Amino acid sequence: MxxxxxxxxxxxxACTYCDFHxxxxxxxxxxxxxxxxxxxxxxxxxxxxxxVNTIYFGGGTPSIVGADDIARLIQTIADQYDLSDKLxxxxxxxxxxxxxxxxxxxxxxxxxxxxIGVQSLNDDVLRWMNRSHNSKQAKEAVHxxxxxxxxxxxxxxxxxxxxxxxxxxxxxxxxxxxxxINHVSAYNLTVENGTVLSHQIKKGARxxxxxxxxxxxxxxxxDRLESNGWDHYEVSNFAKPGFRSxxxxxxxxxxxxxxxxxxxxxxxxxxxxxxxxxxxxxxKKFSDGSYFESEQLTxxxxxxxxxxxxxxxxxxxxxxxxxxxxxxxxxxxxxxLKSFIENGMLEWDETYxxxxxxxxxxxxRIASDLFLVS
Amino acid sequence: xxxxxxFCIIAHIDHGKSTLADRLLQETKTVSERDLKxxxxxxxxxxxxxxxxxxxxxxxxxxxxxxxEYVLNLIDTPxxxxxxxxxxxxxxxxxxxxxxxxxxxxxxxxxxxxxxxxLDHDLVIIPVLNKMDLPGAMPEEVKDQIEELILCDRxxxxxxxxxxxxxxxKILEAIVDRIPAPKGDPNAPLKALIFDSVYNSFRGIIAYFxxxxxxxxxxxxxxxxxxxxxxxxxxIGVLRMKQEPRKxxxxxxxxxxISGIKEAKEVKVGDTITHTNDPTKEAIQGxxxxxxxxxxxxxxxxxxxxxxxxxSMAKLQLNDASLVFEPESSMALGFGFRxxxxxxxxxxxxxxxxxxxxxxxxxxxxxxxxxxxxVKGSEMVIVNNPTDLPEPNHIxxxxxxxxxxxxxxxxxxxxxxxxxxxxxxxxxxxQVYLTTNRVELVFEMPMAEVVFDFYDxxxxxxxxxxxxxxxxxxxxDSHLVKLDILLNGKQVDxxxxxxxxxxxxxxxxxxxxxxxxxxxxxxxxxxxxAGIGSKIIARETIKAMRKDVTSKCxxxxxxxxxxxxxxxxxxxxxxxxxGSVEIPQSAFMAxxxxxx
Numbered sequence: 001m002x003x004x005x006x007x008x009x010x011x012x013x014a015c016t017y018c019d020f021h022x023x024x025x026x027x028x029x030x031x032x033x034x035x036x037x038x039x040x041x042x043x044x045x046x047x048x049x050x051x052v053n054t055i056y057f058g059g060g061t062p063s064i065v066g067a068d069d070i071a072r073l074i075q076t077i078a079d080q081y082d083l084s085d086k087l088x089x090x091x092x093x094x095x096x097x098x099x100x101x102x103x104x105x106x107x108x109x110x111x112x113x114x115x116i117g118v119q120s121l122n123d124d125v126l127r128w129m130n131r132s133h134n135s136k137q138a139k140e141a142v143h144x145x146x147x148x149x150x151x152x153x154x155x156x157x158x159x160x161x162x163x164x165x166x167x168x169x170x171x172x173x174x175x176x177x178x179x180x181i182n183h184v185s186a187y188n189l190t191v192e193n194g195t196v197l198s199h200q201i202k203k204g205a206r207x208x209x210x211x212x213x214x215x216x217x218x219x220x221x222x223d224r225l226e227s228n229g230w231d232h233y234e235v236s237n238f239a240k241p242g243f244r245s246x247x248x249x250x251x252x253x254x255x256x257x258x259x260x261x262x263x264x265x266x267x268x269x270x271x272x273x274x275x276x277x278x279x280x281x282x283x284k285k286f287s288d289g290s291y292f293e294s295e296q297l298t299x300x301x302x303x304x305x306x307x308x309x310x311x312x313x314x315x316x317x318x319x320x321x322x323x324x325x326x327x328x329x330x331x332x333x334x335x336x337l338k339s340f341i342e343n344g345m346l347e348w349d350e351t352y353x354x355x356x357x358x359x360x361x362x363x364x365r366i367a368s369d370l371f372l373v374s
Numbered sequence: 375x376x377x378x379x380x381f382c383i384i385a386h387i388d389h390g391k392s393t394l395a396d397r398l399l400q401e402t403k404t405v406s407e408r409d410l411k412x413x414x415x416x417x418x419x420x421x422x423x424x425x426x427x428x429x430x431x432x433x434x435x436x437x438x439x440x441x442x443e444y445v446l447n448l449i450d451t452p453x454x455x456x457x458x459x460x461x462x463x464x465x466x467x468x469x470x471x472x473x474x475x476x477x478x479x480x481x482x483x484x485x486x487x488x489x490x491x492x493l494d495h496d497l498v499i500i501p502v503l504n505k506m507d508l509p510g511a512m513p514e515e516v517k518d519q520i521e522e523l524i525l526c527d528r529x530x531x532x533x534x535x536x537x538x539x540x541x542x543x544k545i546l547e548a549i550v551d552r553i554p555a556p557k558g559d560p561n562a563p564l565k566a567l568i569f570d571s572v573y574n575s576f577r578g579i580i581a582y583f584x585x586x587x588x589x590x591x592x593x594x595x596x597x598x599x600x601x602x603x604x605x606x607x608x609x610i611g612v613l614r615m616k617q618e619p620r621k622x623x624x625x626x627x628x629x630x631x632i633s634g635i636k637e638a639k640e641v642k643v644g645d646t647i648t649h650t651n652d653p654t655k656e657a658i659q660g661x662x663x664x665x666x667x668x669x670x671x672x673x674x675x676x677x678x679x680x681x682x683x684x685x686s687m688a689k690l691q692l693n694d695a696s697l698v699f700e701p702e703s704s705m706a707l708g709f710g711f712r713x714x715x716x717x718x719x720x721x722x723x724x725x726x727x728x729x730x731x732x733x734x735x736x737x738x739x740x741x742x743x744x745x746x747x748x749v750k751g752s753e754m755v756i757v758n759n760p761t762d763l764p765e766p767n768h769i770x771x772x773x774x775x776x777x778x779x780x781x782x783x784x785x786x787x788x789x790x791x792x793x794x795x796x797x798x799x800x801x802x803x804x805q806v807y808l809t810t811n812r813v814e815l816v817f818e819m820p821m822a823e824v825v826f827d828f829y830d831x832x833x834x835x836x837x838x839x840x841x842x843x844x845x846x847x848x849x850x851d852s853h854l855v856k857l858d859i860l861l862n863g864k865q866v867d868x869x870x871x872x873x874x875x876x877x878x879x880x881x882x883x884x885x886x887x888x889x890x891x892x893x894x895x896x897x898x899x900x901x902x903x904a905g906i907g908s909k910i911i912a913r914e915t916i917k918a919m920r921k922d923v924t925s926k927c928x929x930x931x932x933x934x935x936x937x938x939x940x941x942x943x944x945x946x947x948x949x950x951x952x953g954s955v956e957i958p959q960s961a962f963m964a965x966x967x968x969x970x
Binding site for chain 2: 211212236251252257265301304305309312362368
């Protein structure tokens with residue numbers, strides 16, 4: 001199996017918290033999209049005949065480019081790559097871009113899943129985040145997408161804002177649980193360097209998010225969704241039974257993927273590579289092949305990736321894949337694992353070593369404890 | 375011998391000693407204009423940066439006066455109270471001293487105590503009023519101070535400026551005219567005073583000496599009286615800008631000896647050199663085996679570097695015999711060394727030299743003094759590490775070192791300084807007005823109270839207008855207790871401290887608060903407690919961390935995130951663990967920042 005990621009690096013406006021690569025200069029759109037098709041063709045051999053089971057349009061804001069552009073990109077993939085019969089094709093969409101005509105064209109183009117950037121149902125929050133929609137639009141967009149047959153869609157939420165009360169968060173989750181959507185990704189607000197938000201916090205214009213609120217909201221999130229029958233299958237991802245995201249899951253199982261477009265990452269053959277995070281540089285450097293950097297993973301890197309990613313998921317660390325690297329995690333960390341299994345942070349079923357509900361709160365810390373150092 | 379003059383310079387830090395010394399070297403053409411780096415005499419980088427002399431130095435000049443050539447030996451002395459024994463030995467090698475006083479700042483405590491040392495040794499004092507070029511110079515007022523202090527004639531005071539060269543010629547004339555030639559018997563058995571030693575990686579230890587009686591020749595068999603060791607004088611010579619070998623050095627003169635000595639501790643400042651065959655009957659008076667005053671643990675940051683640290687300390691000791699150390703182990707810090715230093719400055723210097731010259735990063739525990747614990751029905755135990763204090767029920771009493779502290783300040787700060795010293799358990803012993811506005815205060819106080827948090831406070835309450843000097847007096851009985859720090863019930867040995875009982879509560883509270891700031895949250899709650907014996911006197915709690923996982927980890931995040939966690943792991947490796955609690959290095963120095 002394999003995946004394809006397409007980074008659409010354009011936005012109408014900048015969200016204050018976002019540190020993904022995007023540009024609000026839309027004039028190069030056509031050129032960049034044409035070059036992405038070129039990149040797809042150029043890299044067709046990288047997946048070595050693996051069947052592609054997921055295509056993902058991320059951004060930026062993929063919903064602001066024309067549906068015909070999306071169709072052309074999907075067509076290019078279909079022409080060059082071997083597609084699986086069971087194919088997930090996701091497009092990230094802002095609620096204010098979701099309308100009935102567009103939904104029809106996306107469906108025609110081959111999109112079968114939307115990732116709707118709801119973020120919050122608090123209009124004040126949406127305003128300071130500089131989102132281009134309000135909560136009413138968000139709910140309407142979700143409703144419309146479901147109605148038009150995008151029932152595998154997902155919504156994105158952000159929590160941990162100091163001004164969001166517990167009750168507000170509970171109400172948001174109640175809406176999510178009842179609205180008919182089958183997948184949610186929810187993220188703690190983090191302040192990334194270089195964002196408008198970090199600048200505002202430095203100036204004292206905004207209260208920084210605190211650990212206490214973050215973990216409080218996270219606890220509510222996990223409790224509410226799990227008790228409503230959601231499958232908490234990764235730190236920040238929840239699905240109704242049968243609705244896990246193929247694309248996201250591929251990342252955590254270290255399945256290869258080709259990422260095209262400015263700032264996109266790829267993984268295949270033990271190499272992680274990333275395209276330059278600048279539309280201009282992407283356009284300029286593509287022809288001489290200097291538009292990306294890469295890193296060959298060492299054995300230690302691979303082992304640490306398996307540990308780090310495995311601990312984030314409900315599946316857990318596949319200890320056989322560690323054995324295949326000649327690494328016995330039980331031999332290496334016997335006492336540590338014993339005590340963590342005893343105190344209910346980890347569990348072990350002869351094949352998989354995974355964090356418990358309690359342990360998942362500390363997945364990073366446990367991962368770094370279990371890391372191999374070279 | 376009658377054309378030799380041996381002199382030292384007494385000055386407070388920053389009063390311009392080194393600059394003026396450089397002028398003398400220039401004027402006598404000992405050093406060419408081109409070779410004159412600023413402050414030629416201070417050759418350690420550290421000395422130049424800090425503007426103080428750590429080691430003694432000596433240099434010989436030739437000076438023509440009234441048709442006669444004179445040999446002038448300048449013996450430079452360390453400028454810090456930590457090294458007062460070395461100062462006393464340098465003074466003992468001289469017949470005269472230049473007393474350099476900053477015309478803008480006046481006389482300071484350090485100057486006075488060294489001046490008294492010089493007067494004790496019957497040195498002729500030549501008062502010099504330096505920095506006359508400064509706009510803030512107040513020559514008449516400072517002349518009053520000098521006059522009163524050394525009972526000299528006002529016109530004996532030489533106005534000078536190291537910067538402009540003013541008075542340099544007058545100083546040289548005064549050295550020849552006023553300082554007597556050394557008295558000694560060139561025909562008596564050899565008797566030479568070692569006043570310093572330096573380490574040279576090719577030639578071993580080089581000892582500096584002044585010949586009191588007799589004559590030393592290259593190739594002589596010599597004996598160091600106090601260590602009892604015998605050597606062959608491979609090379610002797612005089613100290614000019616370079617070492618210049620000579621065949622012989624006779625009574626009154628100053629020189630160096632190289633005799634294949636590998637370790638600094640074989641050359642003790644104050645020791646007497648004599649001939650093996652025809653030894654002097656009595657050694658030179660005033661020899662002391664210098665004892666460390668301040669102790670602290672030094673541990674490698676990475677426990678695997680213990681052997682490297684041992685090698686580095688051993689190399690440091692080769693050229694700094696006043697550093698003592700012995701291996702010790704701590705539950706919290708692993709294997710390291712309990713080190714003894716002459717004082718806090720000496721401790722800082724050692725720490726910096728370990729880092730600069732040997733690339734070692736170390737954890738230094740909070741310094742303490744040496745205590746005498748008297749165990750019931752048994753003998754006295756010397757306690758250089760708080761954890762070695764016997765159990766309270768076994769102790770009859772504990773004694774701690776007291777010092778006599780001399781502080782000179784402007785009269786408006788007297789109240790604040792008295793308050794500070796009393797808070798530090800000091801007792802005022804004397805108060806003298808040196809001039810209408812300058813006061814000398816003498817306190818007796820426990821050495822432990824000045825080890826940390828004293829100099830800085832003194833400076834800030836006096837806005838820098840207080841100078842401080844001390845000397846140890848005696849051990850006295852004090853009501854001392856051992857305060858332990860516990861993390862989740864487990865004692866952190868490296869944080870134990872011996873402290874006066876009346877201060878234990880406040881101190882315990884403060885250190886718990888400080889540790890709360892310095893120890894990162896962990897998955898469980900951490901109780902920080904301070905206790906005396908089994909009694910808990912203070913407590914703080916670090917709440918459990920509720921979550922340690924980042925939200926997003928997709929295709930583009932994996933590499934960055936893995937590297938971040940690897941870095942965290944490396945950082946954690948540098949932390950120390952007590953029970954299940956991880957402690958960062960900074961926590962071990964928490965006490966030093968207790969009032970921040």
